[in-house]
Amino acid sequence: MSQPKQLLDALQWRYATKVFDATKKIPADLWAALEKSLVLTPTSYGLQPYHFLIVQDAATRAALLPHSWGQKQVVDCSHFVVFTARTEMHKADVDKLVARISSVRGVPAESMTPYWNMMIGDVVNGPRGKIAHEWAARQCYIALGNLMTAAAVLGVDACPMEGLVPMEYDKILKLEGTGYKTVVALALGYRAEGDKYASLAKVRYETADLIKVI
C-alpha cells in the first residue's frame, strides 16, 4: 500500500507530455506491469468491450501522424496505445464473458443465467444496447484513466490524445469489419529534457469549485 503523499507526488509529477525523448524506451518489466494494469481495468459487468492496440511499427505510426493533429508524440513516444471499443454488443459477447467466468472460477455457466439475462437485457437488447459503442467507449476511458494513473505511479510519462481522426485510424489499423473502432490514444515514454510544458504550474480549478459535499 502506498502513502497518500507518494500517490499525490506522482499525480503532481505527471503532465500531458508534449515532447518525448525518442531515444528512451520503457524497460520490458515496467511495460509488462503497465500492460497488466490495462488488463486489470474494471468495466461495467466485467464485459471488457475493448481491444488495446500497441502500435510499435514505425511506418504505421508515421501513417497515423497526419491524422493526429500532427502531434509528434505519436512517432516519438516509447509505446503508443490506441483504445478501440466494440461497435455493437451481441449475445456472443455476453456468452464469452460467462464462459470465461465459468472457466476462471470453476462454476457452471448455467448458475449465471440471471446474470446473463441482466446483461442481455441491458447492453444487448436494453437501453445500453442502443448506445453500445458509446457505452464501450466510456469503458475505454476508465482504462485510459487507470493507465495514466498507473504510469504516473511507476514514473512513466504519458500524453492522452483525443485529437485524432478515428475513421482514419480505423483504416490504417485495419479495424473495418472487426467490430471495434478507435476511441482515444495514449502515448507513453519519457519526457524530453527540453519539454517546456514539464515545468509549467498545473492548472486545476479550486477543490471547492469541483467538489460539493451534500
Place this chain on the structure above:
Amino acid sequence: MSQPKQLLDALQWRYATKVFDATKKIPADLWAALEKSLVLTPTSYGLQPYHFLIVQDAATRAALLPHSWGQKQVVDCSHFVVFTARTEMHKADVDKLVARISSVRGVPAESMTPYWNMMIGDVVNGPRGKIAHEWAARQCYIALGNLMTAAAVLGVDACPMEGLVPMEYDKILKLEGTGYKTVVALALGYRAEGDKYASLAKVRYETADLIKVI
C-alpha cells in the same frame, strides 16, 4: 515512485465491493488525498467539465437507493461520489479555463487566443460541441478510472456504479437547471468481512485477447 509489484498487488486486491462495512469510515487524511486525486484528473484541453458530488447526507442516500438498482453500497459506504458532467459547453466554460490558466501561471489571457480559438472551434462550436455532454461524460470516466486506481493504491475499497437512473439522481440532487447531469457513481469505503465477492478469482480475458501489438 512505486515498484511494479506494489501497483499490481493493489490492482489485484481491489474488486467491485458488494458489501461495505457501514461502521468503517475513510480517515480524513486519506479522504483528503482521494479528493485531491480527483481534482488532479487530466481532462481534454484541461477543461474539467464536471462536478463531483460527495453525498454524505443519510436521507439523500436513502432517497437515491431505489434509483440505484437497490445496491446497498449507496447507503453503507463511507463516501459516495456522484460524477456529474456538463450538459453543454459554452464560451463561458472556455473563458473560465483561460482565466484560470492566466491566474495560475501568471500569463496574459490574450497570449492564449490560439488555444481559446481551438477550444471554441471544437468543444463549443465544433464536432465535440455537438456531443458536448457525451464528451464531458467521457472525462468523468477518466476521473472514475483515476479515482478507482488511486483508492486501490491507498488501500481503500470501491464499487463503481453505472446501475443507477440518472434522471432520478438529477431530481434528488437538484441538478436541474445547473448545467450538470449525473453520469456514474463510485461508492468508497471498506469491505465487510462477510463479502463473499472479495475472495472470488478476478475474471479478465487473456492479455493476448485484449492487447494486440502492431
